Amino acid sequence: xxxxxxxxxxxxxxxxxxxxxxxxxxxxxxxxxxxxxxxxxxxxxxxxxxxxxxxxxxxxxxxxxxxxxxxxxxxxxxxxxxxxxxxxxxxxxxxxxxxxxxxxxxxxxxxxxxxxxxxxxxxxxxxxxxxxxxxxxxxxxxxxxxxxxxxxxxxxxxxxxxxxxxxxxxxxxxxxxxxxxxxxxxxxxxxxxxxxxxxxxxxxxxxxxxxxxxxxxxxxxxxxxxxxxxxxxxxxxxxxxxxxxxxxxxxxxxxxxxxxxxxxxxxxxxxxxxxxxxxxxxxxxxxxxxxxxxxxxxxxxxxxxxxxxxxxxxxxxxxxxxxxxxxxxxxxxxxxxxxxxxxxxxxxxxxxxxxxxxxxxxxx
Ligand code: SF4
Numbered sequence: 001x002x003x004x005x006x007x008x009x010x011x012x013x014x015x016x017x018x019x020x021x022x023x024x025x026x027x028x029x030x031x032x033x034x035x036x037x038x039x040x041x042x043x044x045x046x047x048x049x050x051x052x053x054x055x056x057x058x059x060x061x062x063x064x065x066x067x068x069x070x071x072x073x074x075x076x077x078x079x080x081x082x083x084x085x086x087x088x089x090x091x092x093x094x095x096x097x098x099x100x101x102x103x104x105x106x107x108x109x110x111x112x113x114x115x116x117x118x119x120x121x122x123x124x125x126x127x128x129x130x131x132x133x134x135x136x137x138x139x140x141x142x143x144x145x146x147x148x149x150x151x152x153x154x155x156x157x158x159x160x161x162x163x164x165x166x167x168x169x170x171x172x173x174x175x176x177x178x179x180x181x182x183x184x185x186x187x188x189x190x191x192x193x194x195x196x197x198x199x200x201x202x203x204x205x206x207x208x209x210x211x212x213x214x215x216x217x218x219x220x221x222x223x224x225x226x227x228x229x230x231x232x233x234x235x236x237x238x239x240x241x242x243x244x245x246x247x248x249x250x251x252x253x254x255x256x257x258x259x260x261x262x263x264x265x266x267x268x269x270x271x272x273x274x275x276x277x278x279x280x281x282x283x284x285x286x287x288x289x290x291x292x293x294x295x296x297x298x299x300x301x302x303x304x305x306x307x308x309x310x311x312x313x314x315x316x317x318x319x320x321x322x323x324x325x326x327x328x329x330x331x332x333x334x335x336x337x338x339x340x341x342x343x344x345x346x347x348x349x350x351x352x353x354x355x356x357x358x359x360x361x362x363x364x
Contacts, residue, residue, distance in 0.1 A: 013077030013098035026053040033063035049243040055079040067095035086112040099126040105135030117166040126170035149186035174199040180218040197229035211235040257292040271299035273317035
Protein backbone atom coordinates (compact mmCIF):
# COMPACT_ATOMS: atom_id res chain seq x y z
CA UNK A 1 0.00 0.00 0.00
CA UNK A 2 1.39 3.40 -1.00
CA UNK A 3 1.92 5.81 1.89
CA UNK A 4 0.79 9.30 0.88
CA UNK A 5 2.99 12.34 1.47
CA UNK A 6 1.38 14.41 4.26
CA UNK A 7 -0.10 17.66 2.94
CA UNK A 8 -2.37 20.43 4.11
CA UNK A 9 -6.05 19.80 3.31
CA UNK A 10 -7.54 22.22 0.80
CA UNK A 11 -11.31 22.58 0.41
CA UNK A 12 -12.42 23.06 -3.19
CA UNK A 13 -16.20 23.35 -3.33
CA UNK A 14 -17.54 20.22 -1.64
CA UNK A 15 -14.29 18.30 -2.13
CA UNK A 16 -11.23 18.40 0.06
CA UNK A 17 -7.92 17.92 -1.71
CA UNK A 18 -5.04 16.55 0.33
CA UNK A 19 -3.37 13.49 1.77
CA UNK A 20 -6.24 12.69 4.15
CA UNK A 21 -8.65 12.35 1.24
CA UNK A 22 -8.79 10.10 -1.83
CA UNK A 23 -6.77 11.13 -4.88
CA UNK A 24 -9.33 12.88 -7.08
CA UNK A 25 -9.76 12.64 -10.83
CA UNK A 26 -10.24 15.80 -12.83
CA UNK A 27 -10.30 16.89 -16.42
CA UNK A 28 -10.89 19.86 -18.66
CA UNK A 29 -13.53 20.69 -21.27
CA UNK A 30 -12.49 21.27 -24.88
CA UNK A 31 -15.62 23.01 -26.11
CA UNK A 32 -15.69 26.75 -26.86
CA UNK A 33 -16.31 28.28 -23.42
CA UNK A 34 -18.54 30.94 -24.99
CA UNK A 35 -20.86 28.08 -25.95
CA UNK A 36 -22.76 27.92 -22.69
CA UNK A 37 -25.00 24.93 -23.47
CA UNK A 38 -22.47 22.89 -25.44
CA UNK A 39 -19.98 23.25 -22.59
CA UNK A 40 -22.67 22.39 -20.01
CA UNK A 41 -23.47 19.22 -21.97
CA UNK A 42 -19.81 18.23 -22.07
CA UNK A 43 -19.43 18.91 -18.33
CA UNK A 44 -22.40 16.61 -17.71
CA UNK A 45 -20.82 13.84 -19.83
CA UNK A 46 -17.52 14.20 -17.99
CA UNK A 47 -19.19 14.00 -14.59
CA UNK A 48 -21.17 10.96 -15.75
CA UNK A 49 -17.84 9.36 -16.74
CA UNK A 50 -16.48 9.93 -13.21
CA UNK A 51 -14.83 13.36 -13.40
CA UNK A 52 -14.74 14.77 -9.86
CA UNK A 53 -13.73 18.36 -10.67
CA UNK A 54 -14.15 20.07 -14.03
CA UNK A 55 -11.82 22.74 -15.38
CA UNK A 56 -12.97 25.16 -18.06
CA UNK A 57 -10.82 27.72 -19.81
CA UNK A 58 -11.99 31.30 -19.28
CA UNK A 59 -10.29 33.44 -21.92
CA UNK A 60 -12.87 36.26 -22.23
CA UNK A 61 -15.75 38.01 -20.41
CA UNK A 62 -18.35 36.06 -22.40
CA UNK A 63 -16.99 32.78 -21.03
CA UNK A 64 -16.73 34.18 -17.49
CA UNK A 65 -20.39 35.21 -17.68
CA UNK A 66 -21.34 31.53 -18.17
CA UNK A 67 -19.75 30.38 -14.90
CA UNK A 68 -22.82 30.89 -12.65
CA UNK A 69 -24.96 28.90 -15.11
CA UNK A 70 -22.53 25.95 -15.28
CA UNK A 71 -21.96 26.01 -11.58
CA UNK A 72 -25.69 25.93 -10.83
CA UNK A 73 -25.92 22.69 -12.80
CA UNK A 74 -22.83 20.98 -11.40
CA UNK A 75 -22.46 18.72 -8.39
CA UNK A 76 -18.67 18.77 -8.64
CA UNK A 77 -16.30 21.72 -8.16
CA UNK A 78 -15.83 24.19 -10.99
CA UNK A 79 -12.27 25.22 -11.81
CA UNK A 80 -11.52 28.23 -13.99
CA UNK A 81 -8.41 27.97 -16.11
CA UNK A 82 -6.73 31.33 -16.64
CA UNK A 83 -3.83 32.35 -18.80
CA UNK A 84 -2.35 35.78 -19.49
CA UNK A 85 -5.32 37.92 -18.43
CA UNK A 86 -5.62 38.46 -14.68
CA UNK A 87 -8.93 40.26 -15.21
CA UNK A 88 -10.42 36.89 -16.18
CA UNK A 89 -9.17 35.38 -12.93
CA UNK A 90 -10.89 38.19 -11.03
CA UNK A 91 -14.08 37.67 -13.06
CA UNK A 92 -14.01 33.91 -12.40
CA UNK A 93 -13.54 34.43 -8.65
CA UNK A 94 -16.39 36.91 -8.63
CA UNK A 95 -18.59 34.53 -10.65
CA UNK A 96 -18.19 31.80 -8.02
CA UNK A 97 -15.51 29.46 -9.36
CA UNK A 98 -14.46 27.00 -6.63
CA UNK A 99 -10.85 27.10 -7.74
CA UNK A 100 -8.89 29.23 -10.15
CA UNK A 101 -5.87 27.87 -11.90
CA UNK A 102 -3.31 30.51 -12.72
CA UNK A 103 0.15 30.36 -14.14
CA UNK A 104 1.83 33.31 -12.40
CA UNK A 105 4.56 33.10 -15.05
CA UNK A 106 2.20 34.31 -17.75
CA UNK A 107 -0.04 36.62 -15.72
CA UNK A 108 2.55 39.39 -15.88
CA UNK A 109 3.45 41.91 -13.19
CA UNK A 110 3.56 40.82 -9.54
CA UNK A 111 0.86 43.37 -8.70
CA UNK A 112 -1.59 41.53 -10.96
CA UNK A 113 -0.87 38.18 -9.33
CA UNK A 114 -1.29 39.85 -5.93
CA UNK A 115 -4.65 41.29 -6.98
CA UNK A 116 -5.87 37.81 -7.97
CA UNK A 117 -4.60 36.25 -4.74
CA UNK A 118 -6.22 38.95 -2.62
CA UNK A 119 -9.55 38.45 -4.39
CA UNK A 120 -9.28 34.68 -3.86
CA UNK A 121 -8.49 35.16 -0.18
CA UNK A 122 -11.50 37.45 0.32
CA UNK A 123 -13.86 35.05 -1.45
CA UNK A 124 -12.34 31.83 -0.06
CA UNK A 125 -11.55 30.55 -3.55
CA UNK A 126 -8.83 27.94 -3.87
CA UNK A 127 -5.91 28.72 -6.14
CA UNK A 128 -3.94 26.28 -8.22
CA UNK A 129 -0.51 27.56 -9.08
CA UNK A 130 0.52 25.96 -12.34
CA UNK A 131 4.18 26.01 -13.25
CA UNK A 132 5.56 24.85 -16.55
CA UNK A 133 8.75 25.04 -18.49
CA UNK A 134 7.43 27.50 -21.09
CA UNK A 135 6.84 30.36 -18.67
CA UNK A 136 9.68 30.07 -16.17
CA UNK A 137 11.02 33.31 -14.65
CA UNK A 138 14.09 34.72 -16.38
CA UNK A 139 16.29 34.72 -13.28
CA UNK A 140 15.61 31.02 -12.71
CA UNK A 141 16.35 30.24 -16.33
CA UNK A 142 19.67 32.05 -15.99
CA UNK A 143 20.47 30.38 -12.68
CA UNK A 144 19.69 26.83 -13.81
CA UNK A 145 20.55 27.20 -17.49
CA UNK A 146 17.34 25.48 -18.64
CA UNK A 147 13.85 24.75 -17.25
CA UNK A 148 15.20 21.88 -15.18
CA UNK A 149 13.08 20.10 -12.55
CA UNK A 150 15.02 22.05 -9.89
CA UNK A 151 14.20 25.34 -11.62
CA UNK A 152 10.50 24.47 -11.90
CA UNK A 153 10.38 23.48 -8.24
CA UNK A 154 12.14 26.67 -7.18
CA UNK A 155 9.60 28.66 -9.18
CA UNK A 156 6.67 26.77 -7.60
CA UNK A 157 8.04 27.22 -4.07
CA UNK A 158 8.52 30.92 -4.75
CA UNK A 159 4.90 31.32 -5.91
CA UNK A 160 3.61 29.37 -2.90
CA UNK A 161 5.59 31.60 -0.52
CA UNK A 162 4.18 34.68 -2.24
CA UNK A 163 0.59 33.39 -2.03
CA UNK A 164 1.01 32.60 1.66
CA UNK A 165 2.47 36.03 2.19
CA UNK A 166 -0.72 37.49 0.76
CA UNK A 167 -2.69 35.31 3.17
CA UNK A 168 -3.87 32.63 0.76
CA UNK A 169 -3.78 29.17 2.32
CA UNK A 170 -6.01 27.23 -0.06
CA UNK A 171 -3.24 26.42 -2.50
CA UNK A 172 -2.63 23.49 -4.82
CA UNK A 173 0.39 23.27 -7.10
CA UNK A 174 0.99 21.61 -10.42
CA UNK A 175 4.37 21.22 -12.07
CA UNK A 176 3.74 19.76 -15.44
CA UNK A 177 5.95 18.61 -18.20
CA UNK A 178 5.44 16.47 -21.25
CA UNK A 179 8.72 14.74 -20.47
CA UNK A 180 8.04 11.82 -18.12
CA UNK A 181 11.41 11.67 -16.28
CA UNK A 182 11.37 15.47 -15.79
CA UNK A 183 7.79 15.40 -14.47
CA UNK A 184 8.59 12.59 -12.05
CA UNK A 185 11.69 14.34 -10.78
CA UNK A 186 10.04 17.75 -10.41
CA UNK A 187 7.04 16.36 -8.52
CA UNK A 188 9.30 14.26 -6.29
CA UNK A 189 11.51 17.26 -5.47
CA UNK A 190 8.52 19.48 -4.73
CA UNK A 191 6.95 16.75 -2.61
CA UNK A 192 10.09 16.60 -0.47
CA UNK A 193 10.06 20.33 0.18
CA UNK A 194 6.44 21.37 0.54
CA UNK A 195 3.21 20.45 2.31
CA UNK A 196 1.05 21.85 -0.49
CA UNK A 197 -1.11 19.28 -2.34
CA UNK A 198 -0.05 18.45 -5.88
CA UNK A 199 -2.15 18.11 -8.96
CA UNK A 200 -0.32 15.65 -11.18
CA UNK A 201 -0.39 15.11 -14.91
CA UNK A 202 1.72 14.64 -17.99
CA UNK A 203 0.85 17.45 -20.40
CA UNK A 204 0.17 16.83 -24.06
CA UNK A 205 0.49 13.10 -23.51
CA UNK A 206 -0.85 12.37 -26.98
CA UNK A 207 -3.41 10.19 -28.73
CA UNK A 208 -5.58 7.87 -26.60
CA UNK A 209 -3.25 4.87 -26.90
CA UNK A 210 0.17 6.45 -26.47
CA UNK A 211 -1.23 9.12 -24.16
CA UNK A 212 -2.66 6.49 -21.82
CA UNK A 213 0.67 4.65 -21.67
CA UNK A 214 2.66 7.86 -21.17
CA UNK A 215 0.27 9.05 -18.46
CA UNK A 216 0.40 5.68 -16.73
CA UNK A 217 4.20 5.75 -16.74
CA UNK A 218 4.45 9.33 -15.45
CA UNK A 219 1.46 9.69 -13.15
CA UNK A 220 1.94 6.09 -11.97
CA UNK A 221 5.57 6.67 -11.03
CA UNK A 222 4.65 9.83 -9.12
CA UNK A 223 1.73 8.20 -7.30
CA UNK A 224 3.91 5.25 -6.29
CA UNK A 225 6.17 7.73 -4.49
CA UNK A 226 3.13 8.75 -2.41
CA UNK A 227 2.85 12.04 -4.26
CA UNK A 228 -0.24 13.44 -5.99
CA UNK A 229 -3.59 14.49 -4.58
CA UNK A 230 -5.49 15.02 -7.82
CA UNK A 231 -4.64 13.70 -11.25
CA UNK A 232 -5.49 14.47 -14.83
CA UNK A 233 -4.82 12.25 -17.81
CA UNK A 234 -4.45 14.48 -20.89
CA UNK A 235 -5.49 12.76 -24.10
CA UNK A 236 -6.06 14.12 -27.58
CA UNK A 237 -9.70 13.03 -27.56
CA UNK A 238 -12.98 13.77 -25.82
CA UNK A 239 -12.24 14.42 -22.14
CA UNK A 240 -14.70 11.69 -21.12
CA UNK A 241 -12.18 9.17 -22.45
CA UNK A 242 -9.63 10.30 -19.88
CA UNK A 243 -11.57 9.10 -16.85
CA UNK A 244 -11.33 5.31 -17.35
CA UNK A 245 -7.57 5.69 -17.89
CA UNK A 246 -7.22 7.82 -14.75
CA UNK A 247 -9.14 5.34 -12.62
CA UNK A 248 -7.13 2.44 -14.04
CA UNK A 249 -3.89 4.22 -13.09
CA UNK A 250 -5.21 4.72 -9.56
CA UNK A 251 -6.29 1.09 -9.45
CA UNK A 252 -3.12 -0.56 -10.67
CA UNK A 253 -0.96 1.57 -8.38
CA UNK A 254 -3.27 0.61 -5.51
CA UNK A 255 -3.67 4.28 -4.59
CA UNK A 256 -7.44 4.29 -4.94
CA UNK A 257 -9.44 1.21 -5.88
CA UNK A 258 -13.15 1.67 -6.47
CA UNK A 259 -13.87 -1.15 -8.90
CA UNK A 260 -12.88 -4.78 -9.46
CA UNK A 261 -9.49 -5.61 -10.93
CA UNK A 262 -9.47 -8.37 -13.50
CA UNK A 263 -6.14 -10.16 -13.68
CA UNK A 264 -6.01 -12.23 -16.87
CA UNK A 265 -3.26 -14.32 -18.43
CA UNK A 266 -2.09 -13.48 -21.95
CA UNK A 267 -3.14 -16.99 -23.13
CA UNK A 268 -0.81 -19.38 -24.97
CA UNK A 269 -0.83 -22.63 -26.86
CA UNK A 270 -1.97 -24.56 -23.77
CA UNK A 271 -5.34 -22.90 -23.65
CA UNK A 272 -8.49 -24.96 -24.05
CA UNK A 273 -11.19 -22.38 -23.33
CA UNK A 274 -12.22 -19.07 -24.91
CA UNK A 275 -10.55 -16.85 -22.32
CA UNK A 276 -10.92 -13.59 -24.23
CA UNK A 277 -14.67 -14.07 -24.38
CA UNK A 278 -14.86 -14.88 -20.67
CA UNK A 279 -12.76 -11.85 -19.70
CA UNK A 280 -14.86 -9.60 -21.98
CA UNK A 281 -18.12 -10.84 -20.45
CA UNK A 282 -16.88 -10.54 -16.86
CA UNK A 283 -15.67 -6.99 -17.56
CA UNK A 284 -18.99 -6.05 -19.13
CA UNK A 285 -21.08 -7.52 -16.32
CA UNK A 286 -18.98 -5.76 -13.70
CA UNK A 287 -18.91 -2.42 -15.52
CA UNK A 288 -20.85 -0.67 -12.75
CA UNK A 289 -19.52 -2.73 -9.84
CA UNK A 290 -17.73 -0.66 -7.18
CA UNK A 291 -16.36 -3.55 -5.12
CA UNK A 292 -12.57 -3.50 -4.77
CA UNK A 293 -12.05 -7.17 -5.54
CA UNK A 294 -9.28 -8.98 -7.41
CA UNK A 295 -10.50 -11.49 -9.96
CA UNK A 296 -7.99 -13.81 -11.58
CA UNK A 297 -8.90 -15.36 -14.91
CA UNK A 298 -6.27 -17.86 -16.08
CA UNK A 299 -6.36 -19.96 -19.22
CA UNK A 300 -5.17 -23.17 -17.59
CA UNK A 301 -4.11 -24.75 -14.34
CA UNK A 302 -0.37 -24.82 -15.13
CA UNK A 303 0.33 -22.80 -12.07
CA UNK A 304 -3.08 -23.51 -10.70
CA UNK A 305 -4.83 -21.34 -8.19
CA UNK A 306 -1.48 -20.82 -6.48
CA UNK A 307 -0.42 -18.28 -9.09
CA UNK A 308 -3.39 -16.16 -8.19
CA UNK A 309 -3.28 -16.60 -4.43
CA UNK A 310 -3.43 -12.84 -4.10
CA UNK A 311 -6.73 -12.80 -5.94
CA UNK A 312 -10.01 -12.84 -4.01
CA UNK A 313 -11.64 -15.04 -6.58
CA UNK A 314 -10.47 -16.76 -9.72
CA UNK A 315 -10.84 -19.35 -12.39
CA UNK A 316 -8.27 -21.62 -14.01
CA UNK A 317 -9.47 -22.98 -17.34
CA UNK A 318 -9.38 -26.61 -18.44
CA UNK A 319 -10.87 -28.55 -21.37
CA UNK A 320 -14.37 -27.06 -21.58
CA UNK A 321 -14.42 -26.30 -17.88
CA UNK A 322 -12.83 -24.19 -15.19
CA UNK A 323 -11.59 -24.59 -11.65
CA UNK A 324 -13.13 -21.97 -9.41
CA UNK A 325 -11.09 -20.83 -6.44
CA UNK A 326 -11.14 -18.25 -3.65
CA UNK A 327 -7.96 -16.92 -2.05
CA UNK A 328 -6.02 -19.78 -3.65
CA UNK A 329 -8.37 -22.54 -2.41
CA UNK A 330 -10.31 -24.58 -4.95
CA UNK A 331 -14.09 -24.41 -4.48
CA UNK A 332 -15.48 -26.44 -7.38
CA UNK A 333 -15.37 -27.21 -11.10
CA UNK A 334 -17.73 -25.38 -13.45
CA UNK A 335 -18.62 -25.91 -17.12
CA UNK A 336 -17.11 -23.37 -19.52
CA UNK A 337 -20.52 -21.84 -20.34
CA UNK A 338 -21.18 -21.33 -16.62
CA UNK A 339 -17.85 -19.76 -15.67
CA UNK A 340 -18.98 -16.14 -15.97
CA UNK A 341 -22.15 -16.72 -13.95
CA UNK A 342 -20.17 -18.60 -11.29
CA UNK A 343 -17.66 -15.75 -10.94
CA UNK A 344 -20.41 -13.14 -10.72
CA UNK A 345 -22.22 -15.21 -8.06
CA UNK A 346 -19.06 -15.53 -5.99
CA UNK A 347 -18.38 -11.79 -6.28
CA UNK A 348 -21.92 -11.10 -5.05
CA UNK A 349 -21.21 -13.43 -2.12
CA UNK A 350 -17.97 -11.58 -1.32
CA UNK A 351 -19.86 -8.28 -1.44
CA UNK A 352 -22.48 -9.62 1.00
CA UNK A 353 -19.78 -10.95 3.33
CA UNK A 354 -17.94 -7.64 3.37
CA UNK A 355 -21.16 -5.74 4.02
CA UNK A 356 -21.91 -8.08 6.96
CA UNK A 357 -18.38 -7.57 8.30
CA UNK A 358 -18.77 -3.80 8.06
CA UNK A 359 -22.04 -3.96 10.00
CA UNK A 360 -20.42 -6.20 12.63
CA UNK A 361 -17.51 -3.77 12.98
CA UNK A 362 -19.90 -0.90 13.61
CA UNK A 363 -21.91 -2.80 16.20
CA UNK A 364 -21.31 -1.58 19.79
S1 SF4 B 1 -2.18 -19.52 -17.51
FE1 SF4 B 1 -1.98 -21.29 -18.90
S2 SF4 B 1 -2.99 -20.57 -20.79
FE2 SF4 B 1 -2.55 -18.74 -19.61
S3 SF4 B 1 -0.58 -18.09 -20.38
FE3 SF4 B 1 -0.19 -19.33 -18.55
S4 SF4 B 1 0.21 -21.37 -19.35
FE4 SF4 B 1 -0.79 -20.22 -20.99
